[in-house]
Amino acid sequence: MILSDRAVLPLTGSTFEPGNAEKVIKEMEDKESAQIALAEYYYFSANAELCAETVKPYLSQEDIMLRLSADMLYTFANLTIGDSKAAQQAREDIQRCMVQVVQENATMEQKASCLFAYYVTNIFLHITPEKKVPPFLQYIPYLPTGQRLFAISLLAHETYLRQEYARAKGLVQGAFLMADTTYPIPIIYLNCVQAMCQINLKEQKEAIHSVNSAWEMARPDRFWEPFIEYHGLLQGLLEVCVRKKNQRFISSWQAG
Template sequence: MILPLTGSSYELGKMKEAIDLIEDTQLAEIARAEACYFTADAKGCVEHVKKYLASDDVMLRLSADMLYVFANLTLGNAGKAQAARIDVKQCLQKALEEDASTGIKSSCIFAYYLINIFLHIETEKEMPALEGCISDLPTGQRLFAISILAHGMYLKKEYLKAQGVVQTAMLMADAVYPIPFIYLNCIAAMCQINQKEQEEAISSVKKAISFAGKDGLFEPFIEYHGLLQGVLEVCLRKSEPEIYKKLVDGIIAFSRGWMKIHNSQMNRDVTDLLTPLEFSIAMLACRDWTNQEIAQHMGLSVNTVKHYVSDILEKLQIDKREKIKDFVNQ
């Protein structure tokens, strides 16, 4: 089984107890690594998984690779993250060449798409489709895979389709799976924002926060901050300033690591010159939102938004807001 904690159903606030119920000691350690990662303890995550990076057990290896990629983005170790990303691809190629079991092939495909879609890196056309393996995964991992599938649709600007996939997954879930539910609700919010459905987006983010809060699972919001385009600021900046401050620190670290891999792979120049708040405004401005719409969306005055947009243009050394799109991850 890959990512055992991610695939677990448990009562909110009972994450540690859920880990204690995992009898296999190696899977339990992977689950503890997941707990570290999702609670923004990247160093702890790396310490737990590094012994499994060369494991002969492909499930342990894939889990370790996935966690190692994203934890090292936060830690600024792009080279180590890239090495683990390549290892996942090699595991998938080997599984296909050797015609491995359905479970192994499906897990390899899952890991491959998870990393590439989160990093906004194009997947090779010859790779099997993610859709083809989802039904072979356990329920919790299947829900998480569906969130990845929906994220891919979002990147193609298929917002209604992605929302439909998310809603169907949530309705079909037979229990509460906190980690997949956080991601599914974030994807829903991302789509709603791009359809200018502000209230719906805020509602989706609040649902995601409700699944995260009791166990402190705030890493997904760090990953998705830019794509949530200001909704985190609306939901947390004033009401939960300590949580928001912790998120900001994580956002800056994760974003810089993300950019080191994404920019080199995709020949893009996603910027690390902006604060998280400026980046959120930039994301909206480059999507043709007016200053009035941005102000209303983020609970700011129009003059404040104008000031931020001017600062953004100056930092990026550009003269028109239309050019902002070249510097953000859409």
């Protein structure tokens, strides 16, 4: 396998104004990273089938960073599609890649990217990381800002699931302070998690503001996936916030 300096989940880590995701992908000079970014676009816009098709050729890539991105997206997409076997195989490959890189003479940034793939996938699937795996928190500073923000959103989600709502909200707010510009995908997730915490902390007005912020950032690029994932945990607040703005989308979503 080859270790490169490519970013894992390049679109997730990209900064752009909402509505410009497709433009960012087209302008990527690294065409293989652009294909991964395109798969991310498909996934976050709730098109799991196209996401899986796009990354499938990269599941056996020699470049570990491309392979990890493909594995992550293939895992998430196939869980949506309903192919748990394919999702499990991709998740297991993430672990194999991570173990190899951590044991090799890789840079801290490369190790951080591998641990990012491992921890994000496990947290997403509610799987407890193995004790022998290096702690993720000490590697987060070595991630690019966008990936760091996305990782923190999932760490905050994990904290939320332990019913530590104030602490989870604090993680989100710390991430917002860290964001030096607009990273749409992580910020959508951060706002959703913040809203979930605010609901449980009885901060209804603040929760509505967080959901509205997430929705307005997601809408131009049609990044619906975060709302599908967090729909239940938002406890009906999404419908309250966006019903008047996009009744057609809500109606079709509920029908599906």
